[in-house]
Amino acid sequence: MLNTRREFLKQVARASALAALSSQMGLVYAMDPPLEQDGLSWQKAPCRFCGTGCGTMVGTKNGRVMAVQGDLQNPVNKGLLCAKGYHAGAALYGRDRLTTPLMRKGNKQVPISWDEAIDAIAKQIAKDPSNFSIYGSGQWTIPEGYTAMKFIKGGLGNNHIDPNARLCMASAVVGFITTFGVDEPSGCYDDLDECDTVITWGNNWAEMHPVLFSRVMNRRNNGEKINYIDLATRQTRSTKAADHYMEFVPQTDLAIANCICYQLLEKGTYDKDFVAKHVRFKDNEKKDLSIEEYKAFLAEYNIENTSKLSGLSKEQLKYLGDIFGDKNKKVLSLWCMGMNQHTRGTWINNLVYNVHLLSGKFGKPGSTPFSLTGQPSACGTCREVGTLAHALPGGRVVKNAEHRKQVEDVWQCKPGSINAKPGFHTISMFEAFAKGDLSSMWVQVTNPAQSIPNLHKNLANSDKRFLVVSDVYPTVTTRLANIVLPSALWVEKNGVVGNSERRTQQWFKMVDPPGDARDDVWQMLAVAHKLYEMGFAGMKNRNGKFLFHMEDENGKEIKSWDWNVYKTINTDKILFDEYRQLTLLKHKDIAPYDEYVKTRGMRWPVTEQNGRWVETKRRFVANDDPYVAEGRDIDIYMAKAGDKKAIAWARPYNAPPEVPDAKFPFWLCTGRVIEHWHTGTMTGRVKELKRAMPHAYVELHPEDARELGITDGDMVKIKSRRGSIILPAWVLGRGKPAKGSVFVPFFDETKLINEVTLDAYCPMSKEPDYKKCAVLVEKA
Amino acid sequence: MPITSLIIGTAPGESANVAQQLADVPYVTITDVKEDSIIVITDTPQSEDDKTCWDAFTGIPGVVSSDVIYHNFEDVEQ
Numbered sequence: 001m002l003n004t005r006r007e008f009l010k011q012v013a014r015a016s017a018l019a020a021l022s023s024q025m026g027l028v029y030a031m032d033p034p035l036e037q038d039g040l041s042w043q044k045a046p047c048r049f050c051g052t053g054c055g056t057m058v059g060t061k062n063g064r065v066m067a068v069q070g071d072l073q074n075p076v077n078k079g080l081l082c083a084k085g086y087h088a089g090a091a092l093y094g095r096d097r098l099t100t101p102l103m104r105k106g107n108k109q110v111p112i113s114w115d116e117a118i119d120a121i122a123k124q125i126a127k128d129p130s131n132f133s134i135y136g137s138g139q140w141t142i143p144e145g146y147t148a149m150k151f152i153k154g155g156l157g158n159n160h161i162d163p164n165a166r167l168c169m170a171s172a173v174v175g176f177i178t179t180f181g182v183d184e185p186s187g188c189y190d191d192l193d194e195c196d197t198v199i200t201w202g203n204n205w206a207e208m209h210p211v212l213f214s215r216v217m218n219r220r221n222n223g224e225k226i227n228y229i230d231l232a233t234r235q236t237r238s239t240k241a242a243d244h245y246m247e248f249v250p251q252t253d254l255a256i257a258n259c260i261c262y263q264l265l266e267k268g269t270y271d272k273d274f275v276a277k278h279v280r281f282k283d284n285e286k287k288d289l290s291i292e293e294y295k296a297f298l299a300e301y302n303i304e305n306t307s308k309l310s311g312l313s314k315e316q317l318k319y320l321g322d323i324f325g326d327k328n329k330k331v332l333s334l335w336c337m338g339m340n341q342h343t344r345g346t347w348i349n350n351l352v353y354n355v356h357l358l359s360g361k362f363g364k365p366g367s368t369p370f371s372l373t374g375q376p377s378a379c380g381t382c383r384e385v386g387t388l389a390h391a392l393p394g395g396r397v398v399k400n401a402e403h404r405k406q407v408e409d410v411w412q413c414k415p416g417s418i419n420a421k422p423g424f425h426t427i428s429m430f431e432a433f434a435k436g437d438l439s440s441m442w443v444q445v446t447n448p449a450q451s452i453p454n455l456h457k458n459l460a461n462s463d464k465r466f467l468v469v470s471d472v473y474p475t476v477t478t479r480l481a482n483i484v485l486p487s488a489l490w491v492e493k494n495g496v497v498g499n500s501e502r503r504t505q506q507w508f509k510m511v512d513p514p515g516d517a518r519d520d521v522w523q524m525l526a527v528a529h530k531l532y533e534m535g536f537a538g539m540k541n542r543n544g545k546f547l548f549h550m551e552d553e554n555g556k557e558i559k560s561w562d563w564n565v566y567k568t569i570n571t572d573k574i575l576f577d578e579y580r581q582l583t584l585l586k587h588k589d590i591a592p593y594d595e596y597v598k599t600r601g602m603r604w605p606v607t608e609q610n611g612r613w614v615e616t617k618r619r620f621v622a623n624d625d626p627y628v629a630e631g632r633d634i635d636i637y638m639a640k641a642g643d644k645k646a647i648a649w650a651r652p653y654n655a656p657p658e659v660p661d662a663k664f665p666f667w668l669c670t671g672r673v674i675e676h677w678h679t680g681t682m683t684g685r686v687k688e689l690k691r692a693m694p695h696a697y698v699e700l701h702p703e704d705a706r707e708l709g710i711t712d713g714d715m716v717k718i719k720s721r722r723g724s725i726i727l728p729a730w731v732l733g734r735g736k737p738a739k740g741s742v743f744v745p746f747f748d749e750t751k752l753i754n755e756v757t758l759d760a761y762c763p764m765s766k767e768p769d770y771k772k773c774a775v776l777v778e779k780a
Numbered sequence: 781m782p783i784t785s786l787i788i789g790t791a792p793g794e795s796a797n798v799a800q801q802l803a804d805v806p807y808v809t810i811t812d813v814k815e816d817s818i819i820v821i822t823d824t825p826q827s828e829d830d831k832t833c834w835d836a837f838t839g840i841p842g843v844v845s846s847d848v849i850y851h852n853f854e855d856v857e858q
């Protein structure tokens with residue numbers, strides 16, 4: 001019987017692969033035998049992990065996830081998944097799942113009831129509501145982030161909420177807003193299918209967005225000519241597929257982008273018509289520049305100077321200039337953390353837009369800049385819902401009185417409930433917590449005690465403050481907590497998320513969470529209602545009802561704070577449809593919840609046309625985006641000046657705050673590996689992934705290793721001005737850093753590289769630079 | 781004992797060579813060899829073995845990409 005079943009499953013596995021191959025080649029999908037015949041119940045859900053947002057089909061039986069397959073009907077991945085995606089199911093079943101609330105008593109965390117936990121949290125908040133903070137996540141679902149934002153901004157009247165997305169994409173946000181007047185990309189994944197040239201700017205997409213990488217590589221395999229240029233500071237798996245590898249000195253991407261613009265203007269190869277119609281120029285002081293003044297600014301970024309500064313050869317720089325100057329080339333620029341985690345992260349985002357705006361390679365199929373995100377809902381939750389310290393839903397900001405009023409009206413809060421003063425952004429939030437300026441913090445869906453930079457400084461005293469942590473497994477952060485709340489994970493709850501290409505995707509709960517673990521939304525609703533019961537004014541709306549008042553179709557109040565009621569209703573639908581009203585202001589329109597149930601997601605703006613909900617592939621582009629004014633080919637409709645033009649900023653090269661010197665002679669770059677998701681909380685529980693990548697390592701250039709007398713497996717000390725750690729060496733392992741630099745991944749909780757990193761950040765986006773600081777490297 | 785299917789993308793004209801080398805990797809069954817891709821099923825005795833086995837694929841000359849399509853782990857204890 002076992003053999004029969006195994007043979008049958010192999011047939012299913014083969015049929016799935018054949019169907020995926022057909023789908024990759026644009027053929028009609030037919031699967032024999034169909035999935036249902038394997039005895040599992042199958043439902044769609046987007047992958048739990050990265051910002052690519054691949055669709056999975058999840059097979060369940062007897063209340064347990066048994067299998068995962070790439071969703072052939074999902075246009076994001078057309079059936080493909082990476083190593084993390086197909087283990088998303090196994091990540092639910094680590095042996096040490098948190099299953100009961102815990103409270104610190106003395107040196108121990110002991111089990112308590114949910115009632116005790118909710119009561120203790122509400123009492124602590126009521127003592128000092130204006131100094132309470134929430135640190136959330138780009139892995140929050142849209143309803144989770146929306147609930148947390150309404151709780152603190154509407155209920156407590158303070159704005160001390162920020163997500164870990166501050167650490168991964170804040171520079172992209174400010175880059176978009178300063179250039180286009182509104183956040184999020186014009187392009188979409190379809191551009192991967194139509195480009196003829198791909199340039200990655202400091203992005204190892206073969207490991208970090210592997211399915212997108214495969215999508216382009218499959219085109220190559222099918223005989224299409226795709227030129228891939230890997231512009232980076234470290235050779236990676238992506239480099240193996242590159243036609244051109246260009247290694248630059250850290251931070252000089254600013255100069256390289258300016259040099260490309262210099263060449264376009266100097267040679268006259270820029271797109272004059274596009275520039276005249278759609279671009280204006282400004283300097284750093286926001287003063288308008290003529291194109292001649294802008295050209296004069298660029299003069300110092302000539303090929304000679306830039307080659308000396310960046311380490312790229314003159315030929316390489318000229319090649320880049322020529323690629324962008326060629327009207328017939330369809331160039332897609334991709335980037336993620338390499339550009340965003342940068343002390344001039346906003347500027348480098350602006351400068352890559354400059355390159356595309358000057359060359360007219362914008363908003364055209366396959367020819368556009370495209371910023372990738374790291375987390376599954378960094379876009380949907382942090383950027384669109386606006387769970388940042390200065391933001392409100394739909395692109396609004398707390399500083400704007402009209403925006404506050406619009407949100408208060410939808411939330412039915414009393415007028416003036418929302419505070420006009422932005423709260424602490426991530427780094428300042430942890431500094432304030434360390435100093436005692438914030439008395440309490442609630443962390444959901446993230447692990448800051450491992451992931452924030454310069455841990456010694458930023459985590460000082462956190463065990464002395466009131467810290468609540470909601471998570472699925474024990475982490476270095478839960479160990480510091482006064483109260484630990486066990487959470488439901490992925491398909492143990494309903495969810496809606498938004499990926500890199502503006503695609504909003506929904507799924508339903510499929511299995512129960514283990515033990516007494518409960519949804520993050522419920523946790524927040526329960527504390528909010530406890531505060532309401534205690535008479536806390538902010539948790540009453542303008543009609544005296546609970547701030548999160550919900551009604552059924554008969555107008556009867558839904559007791560959403562009662563777990564026995566909560567688990568029988570779909571609060572996601574109620575919260576999402578409420579949030580939806582706030583998405584129209586800046587043309588980020590989303591459809592009603594029920595529309596997402598029927599689809600594999602839709603890219604906003606989604607508008608109702610002739611009774612159908614229609615998504616937008618390319619934003620700002622005529623015949624696609626419904627908000628483009630008649631007669632325009634491209635419409636930058638949220639341009640601040642009202643002139644419908646994007647801004648090309650004159651941003652200079654700016655040296656990094658810390659560079660190698662005699663005492664700390666190496667660059668340190670940190671990042672992720674394909675097997676593990678961020679701090680490894682979930683993927684570290686999957687045996688296959690743990691065994692494939694059991695611990696962190698330091699990757700060295702072979703010549704540096706030889707000079708230091710280090711060979712593979714030797715223990716190596718990495719020391720900075722902030723801290724030190726000891727790690728095994730990996731020479732010529734998976735990647736090859738530039739000579740004079742080392743790479744360390746941050747997934748390993750036993751080797752906290754963030755004790756070494758620097759917390760300097762971009763002054764505009766407040767996003768820290770994890771990619772460069774100075775360290776000493778020596779044999780331990 | 782998970783069962784998994786993968787599509788191995790190969791460089792143009794390399795699929796036959798790659799298939800020969802894939803055949804030497806333990807726990808692997810090759811079901812289909814196309815012009816530029818190969819379908820592989822892995823059936824590993826331990827769940828830890830499958831990732832190691834898939835990693836071996838990416839080290840084979842001529843392999844360009846490796847994507848998992850179906851992964852059934854119904855009898856695996858984490």
Ligand code: SF4
Nearest residue numbers: 047049050054082085
């Ligand atoms: S590429 Fe990202 S979204 Fe897709 S399967 Fe991998 S981790 Fe999941």
